[in-house]
Amino acid sequence: MKRRALIAGAGAGALALAACARKPASTGTVPSGKRFEWKMVTTWPPNFPGMGSGVNQLVKNIEAASAGRLRIKVYAANELVPAFEVFDAVSQGTVEIGHGAAYYWKNKTPASQFFTAIPFGMNVLEMNGWMYYGGGLDLYRELYARPQFNLVPFPAGNTGVQMGGWFNKPITSVDDLRGLKMRSPGIGGEVLKRAGGTPVTLPASEIFTALQTGSIDAAEWVGPYNDMALGLQDAAQYYYYPGWQEPGPLLECIVNQDAWASLPPDLQTIVELACSALNDQMMAEFFARNANSLALLEEDEDVEIRPFPDEVLRELRRYTGEVLADMVAAYPDVARVYESFSAYRGRAVRWSAISELAYLNTRNL
Amino acid sequence: MKRRALIAGAGAGALALAACARKPASTGTVPSGKRFEWKMVTTWPPNFPGMGSGVNQLVKNIEAASAGRLRIKVYAANELVPAFEVFDAVSQGTVEIGHGAAYYWKNKTPASQFFTAIPFGMNVLEMNGWMYYGGGLDLYRELYARPQFNLVPFPAGNTGVQMGGWFNKPITSVDDLRGLKMRSPGIGGEVLKRAGGTPVTLPASEIFTALQTGSIDAAEWVGPYNDMALGLQDAAQYYYYPGWQEPGPLLECIVNQDAWASLPPDLQTIVELACSALNDQMMAEFFARNANSLALLEEDEDVEIRPFPDEVLRELRRYTGEVLADMVAAYPDVARVYESFSAYRGRAVRWSAISELAYLNTRNL
Structure with a gap:
């Protein structure tokens, strides 16, 4: 039989965060005492369950991890700008940072929809795999880095499979x-x-x-x-x-490129880690609370x-x-993103079939 | 119809990281310049694909986010202690931090196995929900905090559903x-x-x-x-x-309680965020690379x-x-953990059935 000691990609050893880095590794320096006060606009109602509460936790984590050097004040939809103007507000530097979903910006660039959810597309595990290890995040960053957008996007939350x-x-x-x-x-x-x-x-x-x-x-x-x-x-x-x-809609944190460049490397890493942690925790919150709410709903005659x-x-x-x-x-941009999306999705669907799907099916035996 | 505006837990608004906090929120202080040099022992071979590479990235992220104030040197299994002595080495303070899987410590405390994986138990989405929002992490922390263990555990990676x-x-x-x-x-x-x-x-x-x-x-x-x-x-x-x-084995980062208490609050938050980010990214790495490897394997006649x-x-x-x-x-400890695990699992299985499973089944229509 053919021996394949190392599989494609196995030797790369680079996690996504490293791939995203726009900075040299910061080691051995004293942290800069410089302070930043940012505003974050979001597409969500105030303290909205899951999304809004997740964003509140995100900024608390960034503040605590930076010992107060990066403070971010959160504005719900319509408090500073309407929900559907979040992209423009961050892009133009009216505020430094925003939270929402890329498919809200389909009129700016229709390819953005692939970075949230596509009908009959990918679930959360497949989506995160594409983002961090399948080329998705590179395409997402490339699209948002265009001069007219001037943004750095970060995966930052997911609801999991929605209801119909x-x-x-x-x-x-x-x-x-x-x-x-x-x-x-x-x-x-x-x-x-x-x-x-x-x-x-x-x-x-x-x-x-x-x-x-x-x-x-x-x-x-x-x-x-x-x-x-x-x-x-x-x-x-x-x-x-x-x-x-919407089989696994990914939410996004977007940062204005100039604001991003103004941060010292340690604070950049803190923002990246806090977004990835939100991606971990918000999915867990939606899963557990959907399960609880469903149990209540099933008692409703x-x-x-x-x-x-x-x-x-x-x-x-x-x-x-x-x-x-x-x-x-x-749209040529859509064609380019779709090529990566659909090639990866083909492999992902097969792996899901014999892992997650096959396992979940054992419950009905 | 009965009106239920707010569902159980919806108003709590506390993400897991806040629930885990053993510290006051650190705001408005200048970060401490104090430096820490830690050793991390792991249960994995050197640079092992997925686990070992994930751990390497974890310590890089902690070093970058702390501007070099918390440096952690990683030791593979047998470099400092054998794989199955990682728990003891961290517990006794021989080293400050470790990475492995809780079910390796079943001879210390059989209940630990529920914090990694149970046959026909929970997949990764269900497990993270239980950990962060279903009471799992509280039980895990409580068990590891016992004086004879003296540890603080953090969820820190998952392989997803394994093969049989x-x-x-x-x-x-x-x-x-x-x-x-x-x-x-x-x-x-x-x-x-x-x-x-x-x-x-x-x-x-x-x-x-x-x-x-x-x-x-x-x-x-x-x-x-x-x-x-x-x-x-x-x-x-x-x-x-x-x-x-092993339908969704969770991996762990364990920190000696005294070492943990010695960290200033900002570095504690950085460690927590880096572990949660690893929980996000390692699952993505396993998903994407399993999908790639499976595609190669299917060509193997x-x-x-x-x-x-x-x-x-x-x-x-x-x-x-x-x-x-x-x-x-x-074992009374197992009974206590099993009660929480199985009550949550019942709700989780139902929600998975009409969300993830129902969605994955549309692919076979």
């Missing part, structure tokens, strides 16, 4: 999606449109009322933990899974938790392929 | 496990024993030769990336999945990658239940 959404009638075939007005942003919304539905974009604060008053027919938000915080279980009867539209029929998922996957093909044809 | 192992004959029923001499440590080995096999514990460096010469019949190590680094594909024909015995038959997995799960029941009956 809340409906007031059962979904038994794709025909039931026709004419459906649904809160469903991003590429998932495009896919819904091809299925004959009408996607609507609404901020968190407006979803409950829109659904309860019938101004929309259905809504997807995140998962049990966040959806119940909005009270969506009181506005719709059917809760569908899985969240084919007025909610039916149902899987989408296979035929519906098959059709949605087919439409997703069409939407992605159109994007690849229309 | 290498065999030189097909496994078609549990009868094929009878009389089988297999490298299979920990509780997985106990389970194999109940199935009539003979578990053997061997360090990484001896597995290839033992399997090739026939002194053992089978071996499980980690997954494609690490197994191929040992050349196991040249010593056995059948590669079975899934790794029911002499290796057959096969699933364990359902009946075999059902029997192994039944034996696992027996082994755990015996441990719970024999």
